Structures are given as structure tokens and as C-alpha cells.
Amino acid sequence: MKKECEIVQDLLFGYNDGVISKSSTELVENHLKECDICKNKLEEIQKDSKDDNQEKEVDYLKKVKNKLKRRKKIIITVLSILFIIIVFNVVIFINYKLTPSEVQVFLLDNITEEQKDDIENTIKGFGDITYESKEEALNRIREKLGENAYIINGWDEDNPFRASFTVKVDSEDIEKITSLVENLDGVHSVEFMHIGNPYELFIINILMNKS
Numbered sequence: 503m504k505k506e507c508e509i510v511q512d513l514l515f516g517y518n519d520g521v522i523s524k525s526s527t528e529l530v531e532n533h534l535k536e537c538d539i540c541k542n543k544l545e546e547i548q549k550d551s552k553d554d555n556q557e558k559e560v561d562y563l564k565k566v567k568n569k570l571k572r573r574k575k576i577i578i579t580v581l582s583i584l585f586i587i588i589v590f591n592v593v594i595f596i597n598y599k600l601t602p603s604e605v606q607v608f609l610l611d612n613i614t615e616e617q618k619d620d621i622e623n624t625i626k627g628f629g630d631i632t633y634e635s636k637e638e639a640l641n642r643i644r645e646k647l648g649e650n651a652y653i654i655n656g657w658d659e660d661n662p663f664r665a666s667f668t669v670k671v672d673s674e675d676i677e678k679i680t681s682l683v684e685n686l687d688g689v690h691s692v693e694f695m696h697i698g699n700p701y702e703l704f705i706i707n708i709l710m711n712k713s
């Protein structure tokens with residue numbers, strides 16, 4: 503290798519990057535006109551630096567792509583969570599709507615048939631009515647007690663349970679029906695089962711279904 507070639511080749515990287523002095527640049531350019539070896543060397547350097555730049559570009563694009571992928575994942579996760587929350591609430595409110603409240607009207611023992619009819623007619627427009635006599639109430643309790651039913655042995659002669667009408671109503675009718683029935687003759691008391699909080703109802707339903 504000629505001495506000048508050695509010097510020029512040392513300068514080629516700087517020349518390619520455009521960071522050498524004007525006089526060095528002139529020296530390189532004059533030499534390149536006459537020397538094919540150094541010219542080839544420069545072309546190699548130019549090719550390498552081009553490849554290098556392309557690699558950097560690819561890396562950058564990959565990073566951007568990964569960032570977008572991550573952002574997409576986050577958006578999908580957030581949307582999924584929102585979707586689950588919405589479905590959960592819809593289920594709860596459907597459950598709430600489908601669960602009727604109950605009003606139970608307990609009757610006095612000495613009620614007349616006429617009074618009974620009057621009560622029944624007052625509430626029957628609100629929903630399905632079931633009637634339970636004193637005896638039926640006692641039997642229901644007896645069944646519930648199972649093998650402990652002996653506790654209420656002998657209650658038949660002096661049955662403390664009350665006959666009742668139970669009507670399934672929409673929650674918003676509870677107050678209306680209660681005020682209508684409360685003061686009718688033959689009514690002992692009015693009780694109702696109503697839960698104002700749909701979430702509470704949902705949890706109670708789950709617990710009741712389990713037991």
C-alpha cells in the first residue's frame with residue numbers, strides 16, 4: 503500500500519461523515535481521482551453506513567410498532583373491563599326488575615267472609631295473590647322444622663299463626679297497597695319484603711340460591 507493511500511484511507515470515514523477539514527477533503531478528493539483502490543474503499547464505507555442507517559430505521563419502526571401494540575393492548579383491556587362492568591350492571595337490574603316484592607296481609611282470627619273478600623278485592627289488581635290459612639301456615643312451619651317439628655307439637659289446638667294473603671307486586675306499588683289495606687276491617691297487620699338496593703338483592707339471591 504502506498505503511503506498516501508494509508509493516509510487517505512484513515513481520512514475516509516471522516517470524509518464520508520463530512521467532518522474533516524477543507525484541505526484534508528481536497529487531498530482525499532484529488533487522491534480518489536487517481537486511485538481505484540481507495541475509491542473502492544470509500545464505496546464500501548458508504549454502503550456500510552447506508553446499511554447501518556437502514557438498520558437504525560428498522561429498529562425505530564419496530565419500537566413504534568411495539569408502542570402501538572402496547573397502547574392497543576391497554577385500550578382493549580380497558581374496554582373489556584368497561585364491558586364486563588356494564589354487563590354486570592345490566593344483569594343486576596334485570597334481576598331486580600324480575601324479582602317482585604311481596605306484600606303479606608295478615609288477617610284477624612275472627613274475620614268474616616265478607617271482610618276477607620273485601621281485602622282480596624282490594625289487592626287482587628296489583629298482582630298474583632296466594633292465600634294461606636292458619637293451618638297451612640302451621641304445616642309450612644312444621645315442614646320447615648323437619649325432625650325438629652316436635653317443638654310445635656300441640657300447637658294445632660291453639661294455633662298462633664295467622665291466615666294471610668300474599669301478593670306479588672312491583673316495588674313501586676308497595677306503599678300504595680299498604681295504605682289501602684292497612685285500615686280495612688279484619689286486617690291484623692301488613693308486612694312487606696322489599697329491598698331498595700339492587701346490589702343487595704343480587705347478593706341475597708346468590709346466598710339464598712346457595713343454601
Ligand SMILES: [Zn+2]
Binds near residue numbers: 507510537
Ligand atoms: Zn489510494
